[in-house]
Amino acid sequence: MTPFAIGGLGTTELLIILAVLVLLFGASKLPELARGSGRALRIFKAETKGLMDDDEDPATKTPEQRELEARQAQVDAEAERRRRGDTTI
Incomplete structure (x- = not known):
């Protein structure tokens, strides 16, 4: 197996x-594509974390x-x- 093997x-x-x-x-276009993919993965990760956080009972906080x-x-x-x-508030 080579050191650069990814997923077989x-x-x-x-x-x-x-x-x-x-x-x-x-x-x-490749750097732009990579940037977009990275943003999408970050958003996906944040949303899945948010779903897990929603499972917590807010009354216990x-x-x-x-705050x-x-x-x-x-x-x-x-x-x-x-x-x-973005500089607008």
């Missing part, structure tokens, strides 16, 4: 897949926990706005 694919197969991607999308979650949501929203370059 060897180096040759990965190079062929990469060549096909370059032919289909062009070299300039202390006021401090609720901490509200502050974290504000910080996350501000970080997302800054990442997008």
